[in-house]
Amino acid sequence: MEHYQVVVIGGGSAGMTAAAGCASLGAKTALIEKKSSLGGDCLYYGCVPSKALIDAADKVHTVKQASAQFGYSLSGEVDFESVKEHIKSAQDRIQKLDNTQRFIDLGADVYFGKASFLSPHEIQIGDHDVITAEKIIIATGSSPVIPAIKGIEEVPFVTNESIFDLDALPSELGIIGGGTVGMEMAQAFSKLGSNVTVFEHSDQLFTKEDKDISTFMYNVLKDELSIRFNAKVTEAQNNNGKIIITLDNGESVTVDTLLISAGRKPNLDSLQLAKAGVAMKNGFVEADSSFRSSQPHIFAVGDVIETLPFTHAAGEEAKTVVTNALFGTKRSVDHHFTPWVTFTDPELFHVGRTEQQLKESGASYKVFRAHLDEVDRFITAHSSRGFVKILTDKKGYILGAHAAGKEAGEWMHVVVFAMKNKKKISSLSQTVYAYPTKAGAIQKAADLYWREKLFEGPLPKLTKKFFDLKYTLSLMKKGASFEYEEKLHKNH
Numbered sequence: 001m002e003h004y005q006v007v008v009i010g011g012g013s014a015g016m017t018a019a020a021g022c023a024s025l026g027a028k029t030a031l032i033e034k035k036s037s038l039g040g041d042c043l044y045y046g047c048v049p050s051k052a053l054i055d056a057a058d059k060v061h062t063v064k065q066a067s068a069q070f071g072y073s074l075s076g077e078v079d080f081e082s083v084k085e086h087i088k089s090a091q092d093r094i095q096k097l098d099n100t101q102r103f104i105d106l107g108a109d110v111y112f113g114k115a116s117f118l119s120p121h122e123i124q125i126g127d128h129d130v131i132t133a134e135k136i137i138i139a140t141g142s143s144p145v146i147p148a149i150k151g152i153e154e155v156p157f158v159t160n161e162s163i164f165d166l167d168a169l170p171s172e173l174g175i176i177g178g179g180t181v182g183m184e185m186a187q188a189f190s191k192l193g194s195n196v197t198v199f200e201h202s203d204q205l206f207t208k209e210d211k212d213i214s215t216f217m218y219n220v221l222k223d224e225l226s227i228r229f230n231a232k233v234t235e236a237q238n239n240n241g242k243i244i245i246t247l248d249n250g251e252s253v254t255v256d257t258l259l260i261s262a263g264r265k266p267n268l269d270s271l272q273l274a275k276a277g278v279a280m281k282n283g284f285v286e287a288d289s290s291f292r293s294s295q296p297h298i299f300a301v302g303d304v305i306e307t308l309p310f311t312h313a314a315g316e317e318a319k320t321v322v323t324n325a326l327f328g329t330k331r332s333v334d335h336h337f338t339p340w341v342t343f344t345d346p347e348l349f350h351v352g353r354t355e356q357q358l359k360e361s362g363a364s365y366k367v368f369r370a371h372l373d374e375v376d377r378f379i380t381a382h383s384s385r386g387f388v389k390i391l392t393d394k395k396g397y398i399l400g401a402h403a404a405g406k407e408a409g410e411w412m413h414v415v416v417f418a419m420k421n422k423k424k425i426s427s428l429s430q431t432v433y434a435y436p437t438k439a440g441a442i443q444k445a446a447d448l449y450w451r452e453k454l455f456e457g458p459l460p461k462l463t464k465k466f467f468d469l470k471y472t473l474s475l476m477k478k479g480a481s482f483e484y485e486e487k488l489h490k491n492h
C-alpha cells in the first residue's frame, strides 16, 4: 500500500493547484481524479467552453450588425459544428497546460478513478488501489442541481455538462434558472440564432447583484430573450422529441432543448466522508478559515466548501492551503477582495459589498456613480449602455464596486487593487488614465468625490469670499495708482 505525505482528491482548478504546490515543495504527493483527464469543470463544462461559445456568438452577432450598418450583405446560417470546433480548440490548448505529465514531472503520482474514504487516513481509488495519507485535501468541486419537477427524468434535458455537445443549434431553447450559467448561455445561444425562453422562479435575474444592476440587465436582455419571472415549472413532458414545459399557472411552452441551470451542489456523494469523520455544513464540507475540516489532517478547497464558487477563488484557496497542510500555518483568503465577472453583453463586474448588503448591515456609505454615456471611449465605440458605482465609507475607503458595461471585466480591476491596498476613492481620481479608454469610467465616478468635497461643501463659499476680497483689493489698488498717475500728469 503506497503511503503519501499529501493526497489531493479532485483534479480540477483547486486540486491541480494544490497538488502542484505540494509536489513543488518536495512533499510526496498523489492527485486523484475520477475522470480520465485532469482539468475539472472549468476546462470541460464551465468557464472555458462557455467563454469560447460566447466569443463565437459575439463574433457572429457583430458581423451581422456591422454588415447591416456598413453596407455589406450577408447570407447563410451559423454552422454549429464550427462553433463546437471553436470551443474544442480553446479547450485543447488549455488542456496542454494542465496535462498529466506536468504533475508527474513535478514528482506527483496521478491516479485516475473515483476516490472514497475507507478511514480517516485510507483512500480507495476505483475498485482496486488503496493508498494512505498523512494529510488530505478534498477538492471535488460541484455539479448542477436538478430541481424536483414532475417528469424531468423522462425528458432529454441538458446541463452545463452536456450543452456543449449538442448536435445542432437549438431552434427553441428553454432555460430553467436565470443565474450566471443560465444568462450567459441564454444570450450566447440567442446571438447564434436560437429563440430562448428563461424560466426564473424568483422576481429578478442575477440575484447576487444589486437591484439596479439586475434591472438594468433585464432591460437590455428583454429585447433579445423571453424572460419569465416567478416561473414555477411544475412538469416537463416528452412529446415526439419536443419538450413541453408546464408552469404552475397552467401555461405551457414547447421547446426543442431544455437547459437546467438552477444552481450547484458539492460533489460529496461518493466520498464516504462519514468514514473519515469529516463533518458537513449546509451540504458542503465544513471548513474553518484556514480550510481545515473537522478532522485536523483533512482540508477542503474550491466549490466543495461554502465560499465563492469561482475558478480564481478555488485557485487562491488552493495556493493558500498548501502551507497550511504541509507546515501547519493558518493562512486564509479574504474573499472580500475577490471579484467576479458575468460574461454577458454588457458584462457585470462585482467586488466587495453590494449596496443592499450595506443597507442591511446599517453601515453608513456613499455611492459614486458614473454613466458610460458620459465616457468618450464608450461613445466612440457606440456601446455606452451601463454604469459604474463605487461604494465607500464616510472617509472615502472603498467598500465595494460594481459595473455593468462593455468589457467591464477587463477595465474594472484597478478598483480591486485600490481596495485591497486600502487606498481611498480619491486615489482612483488622482490616477491619470490614457484618453480615451474605458477605464475613464472609473475616473468619472471617482472624480465625483472631489466634486462633492470641493464644490458642494463650505469650501466654495470660502473661496468665493477670498476671490471677492482679492478683486476688491485689486480694484482699490488700481484706483489708487490711477489717482497717482492723474496727479503726476497734472503736475507736468
Ligand SMILES: Cc1cc2nc3c(=O)[nH]c(=O)nc-3n(C[C@H](O)[C@H](O)[C@H](O)COP(=O)(O)OP(=O)(O)OC[C@H]3O[C@@H](n4cnc5c(N)ncnc54)[C@H](O)[C@@H]3O)c2cc1C
Residues within 6 Å of the ligand: 009, 010, 011, 012, 013, 014, 015, 032, 033, 034, 035, 039, 040, 041, 042, 045, 046, 047, 048, 050, 051, 113, 114, 115, 116, 139, 140, 141, 142, 160, 181, 267, 270, 271, 301, 302, 303, 304, 308, 309, 310, 311, 312, 313, 314, 343
Ligand atoms: C457553465 C459554467 C461556467 C463557469 N464560468 C466561470 C467563469 O467564467 N469564471 C469563473 O471563475 N468560474 C466559472 N465557473 C465556476 C468554476 O467552473 C468553478 O468554480 C471551478 O471549476 C471550481 O473548481 P474546483 O476545483 O473546486 O472544482 P472542479 O473544477 O469541478 O474540479 C473537481 C474535480 O474533482 C473531480 N472529482 C469529483 N469527485 C471525485 C472523487 N470522488 N474522486 C476523484 N475525483 C473527483 C471531478 O471530476 C473534477 O475534475 C463556471 C461554472 C459553470 C458551471
Ligand SMILES: NC(=O)c1ccc[n+]([C@@H]2O[C@H](COP(=O)([O-])OP(=O)(O)OC[C@H]3O[C@@H](n4cnc5c(N)ncnc54)[C@H](O)[C@@H]3O)[C@@H](O)[C@H]2O)c1
Residues within 6 Å of the ligand: 147, 176, 177, 178, 179, 180, 181, 182, 184, 199, 200, 201, 202, 205, 206, 207, 231, 232, 233, 261, 262, 263, 264, 308, 309, 310, 340, 341, 342, 343
Ligand atoms: N462568469 C462566471 O464567473 C460564472 C459563469 C457561470 C457560472 N459561474 C458559477 O457557477 C455558479 C452556478 O451558476 P448557476 O447559474 O447554476 O447558479 P446561480 O445560483 O447563479 O443561479 C441559479 C438561478 O436559478 C434559479 N432557480 C433555482 N431553482 C429554480 C427552479 N426550480 N426554477 C426556476 N429557477 C430556479 C435561482 O433563483 C437562480 O436565479 C455561480 O454561482 C457561479 O459561481 C460563474
